[in-house]
Amino acid sequence: MNSNTNAGASLSPDLTTHVGSLTLRNPVLTASGTFGYGLEYADLVDLSRLGGIIVKGTTLEPRQGNPYPRMAETAGGMLNCVGLQNKGVDHFCRHIYPEVRQLPTAVLVGVSGSTIEAYAECARRIGELADVPAIELNISCPNVKHGGMAFGVTADGAAAVVRAVRKVYPKTLIVKLSPNVTSIADIARAVEAEGADAVSLINTLMGMAIDAERRRPVLSIGTGGLSGPAVKPVALRMVWQVYEAVRVPVVGLGGIMTATDAVEFLLAGATAIEVGTANFVNPRASQEIADGIEAYLSRHGFASVSEIVGAAHSAG
Amino acid sequence: MKKYQRELVVAAAEVLRADYTLLRLKAPAGPLPEMWPGQFVQVRADASPSTLLRRPISINFVDTAAGELWLLVHAVGSGTRALCALREGERVDVVLPLGTGFPLCSGGERVLLVGGGVGSAPLLYLGSRLAARGCDVTFLLGGRRAADVLQADCCKRYGRVCITTEDGSAGERGVVTDHSLWTEASFATVYTCGPRPMMRAVAARAAAMGARCYVSLENTMACGLGACLCCVQQTTEGHVCVCTDGPVFEADAEFSLRPLPSATDYSGTNL
Numbered sequence A: 001m002n003s004n005t006n007a008g009a010s011l012s013p014d015l016t017t018h019v020g021s022l023t024l025r026n027p028v029l030t031a032s033g034t035f036g037y038g039l040e041y042a043d044l045v046d047l048s049r050l051g052g053i054i055v056k057g058t059t060l061e062p063r064q065g066n067p068y069p070r071m072a073e074t075a076g077g078m079l080n081c082v083g084l085q086n087k088g089v090d091h092f093c094r095h096i097y098p099e100v101r102q103l104p105t106a107v108l109v110g111v112s113g114s115t116i117e118a119y120a121e122c123a124r125r126i127g128e129l130a131d132v133p134a135i136e137l138n139i140s141c142p143n144v145k146h147g148g149m150a151f152g153v154t155a156d157g158a159a160a161v162v163r164a165v166r167k168v169y170p171k172t173l174i175v176k177l178s179p180n181v182t183s184i185a186d187i188a189r190a191v192e193a194e195g196a197d198a199v200s201l202i203n204t205l206m207g208m209a210i211d212a213e214r215r216r217p218v219l220s221i222g223t224g225g226l227s228g229p230a231v232k233p234v235a236l237r238m239v240w241q242v243y244e245a246v247r248v249p250v251v252g253l254g255g256i257m258t259a260t261d262a263v264e265f266l267l268a269g270a271t272a273i274e275v276g277t278a279n280f281v282n283p284r285a286s287q288e289i290a291d292g293i294e295a296y297l298s299r300h301g302f303a304s305v306s307e308i309v310g311a312a313h314s315a316g
Numbered sequence B: 001m002k003k004y005q006r007e008l009v010v011a012a013a014e015v016l017r018a019d020y021t022l023l024r025l026k027a028p029a030g031p032l033p034e035m036w037p038g039q040f041v042q043v044r045a046d047a048s049p050s051t052l053l054r055r056p057i058s059i060n061f062v063d064t065a066a067g068e069l070w071l072l073v074h075a076v077g078s079g080t081r082a083l084c085a086l087r088e089g090e091r092v093d094v095v096l097p098l099g100t101g102f103p104l105c106s107g108g109e110r111v112l113l114v115g116g117g118v119g120s121a122p123l124l125y126l127g128s129r130l131a132a133r134g135c136d137v138t139f140l141l142g143g144r145r146a147a148d149v150l151q152a153d154c155c156k157r158y159g160r161v162c163i164t165t166e167d168g169s170a171g172e173r174g175v176v177t178d179h180s181l182w183t184e185a186s187f188a189t190v191y192t193c194g195p196r197p198m199m200r201a202v203a204a205r206a207a208a209m210g211a212r213c214y215v216s217l218e219n220t221m222a223c224g225l226g227a228c229l230c231c232v233q234q235t236t237e238g239h240v241c242v243c244t245d246g247p248v249f250e251a252d253a254e255f256s257l258r259p260l261p262s263a264t265d266y267s268g269t270n271l
Helices: A088-100 A116-127 A155-168 A184-193 A229-245 A259-268 A285-299 B078-084 B117-132 B152-156 B196-208
Strands: A017-019 A022-024 A028-030 A052-058 A071-074 A077-080 A106-111 A134-138 A172-176 A198-201 A205-208 A223-227 A250-252 A270-275 B004-017 B020-026 B040-043 B055-063 B068-074 B091-098 B110-116 B136-143 B160-165 B189-193 B212-216 B232-235 B238-241 B248-251 B257-259
Touching: A017 A270, A022 A106, A028 A285, A052 A088, A071 A223, A077 A229, A088 A116, A106 A116, A116 A134, A116 A155, A134 A155, A155 A172, A155 A184, A184 A198, A184 A229, A198 A229, A223 A229, A229 A250, A229 A259, A250 A259, A259 A270, A259 A285, A270 A285, B004 B068, B020 B078, B020 B091, B040 B068, B055 B078, B055 B091, B055 B117, B068 B078, B068 B117, B110 B117, B110 B196, B117 B136, B117 B152, B117 B189, B136 B152, B152 B160, B189 B196, B196 B212, B196 B248, B232 B257
Parallel strands: A028 A052, A028 A270, A052 A106, A106 A134, A134 A172, A172 A198, A198 A250, A250 A270, B110 B136, B110 B189, B136 B160, B189 B212
Antiparallel strands: A017 A022, A071 A077, A077 A223, A205 A223, B004 B020, B004 B091, B020 B068, B040 B055, B040 B091, B055 B068, B212 B248, B232 B238, B248 B257
């Protein structure tokens, strides 16, 4: 693996990743809502080793989120119903952006909303921040009553949000898709047609947990979004299908815990991947996954990560 | 305080009672990071196949001389059972130290530390630090029966120990707020950790005697780092994370919770 010790061996593989006009150091991003603003992990992770950070979803107005309890551990995963708690885009621009812009990695912002106008205005505000090269538009949060997933579960709804945001947001626009749909490929085609630069998938799968002793749901609002290794096969299948349906880059996420998991997503067609729930289990997961992808490419003699994107499609 | 992800070695795993194990952990090399009373750690329970997330465990004691971190673990589910099954020499992945701690009052003050069941865990380290500052420390430990009262002997090194049990098998019969000391003595500060109804009752008694009351919460959490926003608590400042803005809050008579000043830097304070 270490080319310096072996004269004549190939150089380290090129991990550079392009998503729209965005260039990342490597294909590893941290998923929105699982890594805070990056600052929370700065003691534990070398942020300069990551492709980028997608910071916690921001809405136009502050949101208190849902009541506690918001989390339930399940077999191989966890449910959450946080409900987009955040202090609003003004707070982000004034107080958080000055700090996160100095982080040694790309900083992307998750954008959420409950009306089309609010999505567009929030995106426009983030677009004014020079050091935020891309947004991830979350049209798939299962934990807010109005908006969120309501837009993301129909092709028309998804298209309408992306159309409005595209008009006011000139930089790289990644649209995060819901798996809670009949055909995710149809939604992906709809947002691509409206000018999305990339799609990311999957957001959490809607689920629930019930406390048998107390005979009631565990989560405060009853249902929540399932994440973690339990959802990986579903996510992988959806990345595979969407890769075949659209021409824009696909960002894959859903239960990625190890570098091997990440490589599987790349082989299924993901140009980049996001690490989410794994950050809770192993704070160093994102960094270790980036290192592991590099080791995989070296071991198999690939010169760049782009060589394996979608490679499993041509294998059969 | 800077956080670390470290692999620690089990120096001893001591079964205190049927379901309670004291894990004494050491760093394989070098010293442990500095830790403050009331802080907690996030421990991986890899031996449990059904446990994905880390288990938040409060810091029971730090033996600086021996280089040991003590965790008092109550086996209630698969994850904590796996932690209780750890044996000497095994390694465990720990993220530490997390959360704010208990504010330490100044020397000479009379302080009461009230613990219920395994909730008494953070009070041992707290009591040791308060005693070192010259505080007059009283522990009040409660449980359903004598078997739920933990580490009373350890606590005796740092102050007076009072006990209540609901079945009267140790100490005075009743719950912690029934103990006679509430009518005999007065305290400037009350610290408490345990079941929420108990802490509520303690906060009301503390307020009635004009004492400050600090409570330590144990909301379920995922990251422990302030990122996931799962462990939120409604406070006078809205929803805040128990893992980073807590687990210690100041409680009034109605159990309205106030986060402690967020930028508290304990490193400059004399341990």
